[in-house]
Amino acid sequence: MIPLKKSLGPIYALSAGILWGSMGVFVRHFQAVGLDSLEIGWFRALFGLLVVGLYLGLCHRDLLKVRLRDLPLFIGTGVGSLFLLSLTYYTAMQYVSLAVAGVLLYTSPIFVMLFSAVLFRETITPRKLLSLALAFLGCALVSGLGTDARISTPGILWGLGAALSYSMYSVIGRYILRRGYGSWTMIFYSFLFCFLADCFLCDWQSVGPVFVQPVELLWAAGLGVVTAFFPYVFYSKALERMEGSRASILASIEPVVAALFSVFLFQEPLNAGGIAGIVLVLAAVVLLSVPGEKSA
Numbered sequence: 001m002i003p004l005k006k007s008l009g010p011i012y013a014l015s016a017g018i019l020w021g022s023m024g025v026f027v028r029h030f031q032a033v034g035l036d037s038l039e040i041g042w043f044r045a046l047f048g049l050l051v052v053g054l055y056l057g058l059c060h061r062d063l064l065k066v067r068l069r070d071l072p073l074f075i076g077t078g079v080g081s082l083f084l085l086s087l088t089y090y091t092a093m094q095y096v097s098l099a100v101a102g103v104l105l106y107t108s109p110i111f112v113m114l115f116s117a118v119l120f121r122e123t124i125t126p127r128k129l130l131s132l133a134l135a136f137l138g139c140a141l142v143s144g145l146g147t148d149a150r151i152s153t154p155g156i157l158w159g160l161g162a163a164l165s166y167s168m169y170s171v172i173g174r175y176i177l178r179r180g181y182g183s184w185t186m187i188f189y190s191f192l193f194c195f196l197a198d199c200f201l202c203d204w205q206s207v208g209p210v211f212v213q214p215v216e217l218l219w220a221a222g223l224g225v226v227t228a229f230f231p232y233v234f235y236s237k238a239l240e241r242m243e244g245s246r247a248s249i250l251a252s253i254e255p256v257v258a259a260l261f262s263v264f265l266f267q268e269p270l271n272a273g274g275i276a277g278i279v280l281v282l283a284a285v286v287l288l289s290v291p292g293e294k295s296a
Contacts, residue, residue: 021257047224
């Protein structure tokens, strides 16, 4: 029998991917009122930080304590992962199509698998490789690769940089958890350093008006809670219970959820390729979720 704590790992990873998949709903709203991607990312980091900070400040102040020598690890997840992910991904979109940028981003499980094998001695099994291939191909189909395949060398490099940044949360996060810190501590300091880095690039004239518009402020809070606070809580909990390589593949359900939101909320068509992509990603999820392989 699989222990309950470990059996929750896939559920946490999938929950994180599902919530990340709702990002497009918030992004479309804020783009309609004139905010660009960096300002949207600033609000996401701000409210994610406020919620987790309020929770820890009221209930678990002891979890805010960190050793000075471990700060570089938290800077790594905050700046090296969360902040650089936004910066590199949005820059990639300036050089390549959204479809290509999305597919490049979802090469991140490959980086996680390779780093985990070298650094943490995680086994690369046939099931993982098959699941990775299914998930990547599914993400490519869901993203619409080939319909607007604008490609350039700088765009590919920025896109791969985004994937590498994305993967660093899983890799550095494993080191943080092994140093005895819990997921709440990791999330708080990751958000904190990401927010501080965001402040250097934020357009204050754009974000200022949001604070005097209650409806927009509510949207900003929702952005932070739904797409930052809860998914990173779930994903960090997943890293406590399962291999980072498996967690990253399971979280690849994100583009499937994003596609479904676009269909049901924005009445955008879903072609045969998109449907096939959804089936492939779900197949990868099922393949990794059923018992049969031991975790490293």
